[in-house]
Amino acid sequence: MARIAICAPSTPFTREDADRVRALGSVEFPEHELVFHDQCFAVEGHFAGPDALRLSALLECANDPAFDAVWFARGGYGANRIASEAVAAMRSAAHDKLFLGYSDGGTLLAALYRAGIGQPVHAPMPADIRREGGEDAIRRVLGWLGGSTEGLEPSMDGRPAAAFNLMTLAMIVGTELMPHLAGHMVLVEEVSEHLYAVDRLLFHVTHHLAQTGIAGLRLGRVSDIPENDRPFGSEPEAMARYWCGRHGIAWLGRADIGHDAANRIVPFGVAGAALRP
Secondary structure (H helix, E strand, O other), X not given: OOEEEEEOOOOOOOHHHHHXXXXXXXXXXXXXXXXXXXXXXXXXXXXXXXXXXXXXXXXXXXXXXXXXXXXXXXXOOOHHHOHHHHHHOOOHHHHHOEEEEOHHHHHHHHXXXXXXXXXXXXXOOHHHHHOOOXXXXXXXXXXXXXXXXXXXXXXXXXXXXXXXXXXXXXXXXXXXXXXXXXXXXXXXEEEOOOHHHHHHHHHHHHHHHOOOOOOEEEEEEEEOOOOOOOOOOOOHHHHHHHHHHHHOOOEEEEOOOOOOOOOOEEEOEOHHHOOOO
């Protein structure tokens, strides 16, 4: 059984969607207890409450020894505003926890991994219940928390790994939040960016990753691409191969991650060594 605390370090969730996630969990995974922090439903402009509220909720969840895992409710911009302060204030109980999320939540996963706190995990979030087929995304996480390996990214091969939204990774390289990824497979995905912007992000990220000695790069799905006023002339895989070649990074192929209901689970580090409740 896992007791899972859910908070929103970035943008707000709705009580209706929380009820849907709880209902699915109670029927299909009664061994788990899902506890939504009331902060999930706070709204201040773009954010799920002001920085101070989002920070305090995250720390309440992380530092409470009664919880086995902290699940980020959804992405959207905002986690970077509290990540450094959160990591600095986490106590011993946080070191025994799983932290799950993706997209903007990757900012916190990166900071936690750098600090050696708990087990960061790229994984679907409660907000995925809104997507077509989103119930399966929720099942994937709750099943993995119960010991199933079916939801894991299939390319995991025993080497340490880390997975990020490409924009999120581009924003943290060179900052105090960037983890050490030498020897890691780095998996990236993107959503809602023009193809020229994807190319620009790959240029920036591969330049930095090449200096860290990563094991190689995998590309997940690049989805919901806006239409530009002229064709870019290159597809995401070709871009990734090009920039890997330019910077001497091993191209490892595709990954089954993305901003969709099929998004797979990638524990940071070595998958088989991940903490379990």
